[in-house]
Amino acid sequence: MTLDLLAIAAHPDDVELTCGGTLLKAAQAGYKTGILDLTRGEMGTRGDVETRRREAAAAARILRVRHRESLGLPDARLAADEKSKHAVARAIRALRPHCVILPYWEARHPDHYTASQLGYEGCFLAGLKRLALDGEPFRPFKILYTTAYAPVRPTFVVDITRQFAGRARAIACYASQFQPRGMERKKERKSKVHIPLDRLSDHMDLLARHYGEMIGVRYGEPFLVKELMRVEDVVRLSVRSI
Numbered sequence: 001m002t003l004d005l006l007a008i009a010a011h012p013d014d015v016e017l018t019c020g021g022t023l024l025k026a027a028q029a030g031y032k033t034g035i036l037d038l039t040r041g042e043m044g045t046r047g048d049v050e051t052r053r054r055e056a057a058a059a060a061r062i063l064r065v066r067h068r069e070s071l072g073l074p075d076a077r078l079a080a081d082e083k084s085k086h087a088v089a090r091a092i093r094a095l096r097p098h099c100v101i102l103p104y105w106e107a108r109h110p111d112h113y114t115a116s117q118l119g120y121e122g123c124f125l126a127g128l129k130r131l132a133l134d135g136e137p138f139r140p141f142k143i144l145y146t147t148a149y150a151p152v153r154p155t156f157v158v159d160i161t162r163q164f165a166g167r168a169r170a171i172a173c174y175a176s177q178f179q180p181r182g183m184e185r186k187k188e189r190k191s192k193v194h195i196p197l198d199r200l201s202d203h204m205d206l207l208a209r210h211y212g213e214m215i216g217v218r219y220g221e222p223f224l225v226k227e228l229m230r231v232e233d234v235v236r237l238s239v240r241s242i
């Protein structure tokens with residue numbers, strides 16, 4: 001398999017909440033996309049493993065990813081140990097993604113920053129010719145960090161206005177995680193107005209609106225790259241200055 005874009009995150013639903021619109025947009029543009037969940041989210045307060053697996057598969061169909069798998073590493077105890085790094089490296093060699101989305105490297109939840117480190121080191125190790133793992137050596141070309149969970153200034157924002165409804169439907173697949181209270185569900189059915197599922201999904205929607213506003217569109221998802229962005233044509237730069 002050769003993917004164009006692979007998103008790696010700690011828990012099922014992290015990808016939907018942070019870069020679901022970007023993944024859907026890439027798939028709509030004809031790119032082969034994928035999701036690599038590092039854990040099965042078994043330590044989550046709500047929902048058992050089998051429920052979360054079904055929810056993740058349903059969300060993947062909505063985001064039109066070609067491939068989604070979980071490495072089954074230990075939730076809430078994710079560690080940047082050799083075994084875990086090799087598991088990521090093996091997946092990178094199998095999926096051969098040109099571009100990889102990782103969580104930002106600082107976070108409140110230890111699994112999130114550990115997932116960032118595991119993702120980066122897995123991508124690096126996958127390219128080492130002398131590392132005896134299954135598969136041909138391969139290293140992705142580009143790494144993007146999603147900053148949706150992090151209070152840092154992103155390098156760029158992807159316009160997901162046309163993908164926002166699809167992203168919301170993918171997030172809504174995680175019924176075990178985001179349960180609208182009875183009254184709100186009734187109100188939503190009656191009014192057909194979008195009512196956020198719960199505080200986290202509400203927060204992520206607000207962030208998408210905020211970053212959209214920053215680039216002059218309705219909804220956006222923020223990313224950071226460590227390298228500088230190269231520009232060929234300064235006349236066609238987007239986003240109004242004054």
Ligand SMILES: [Zn+2]
Pocket residue numbers: 010011014109112
């Ligand atoms: Zn998470």
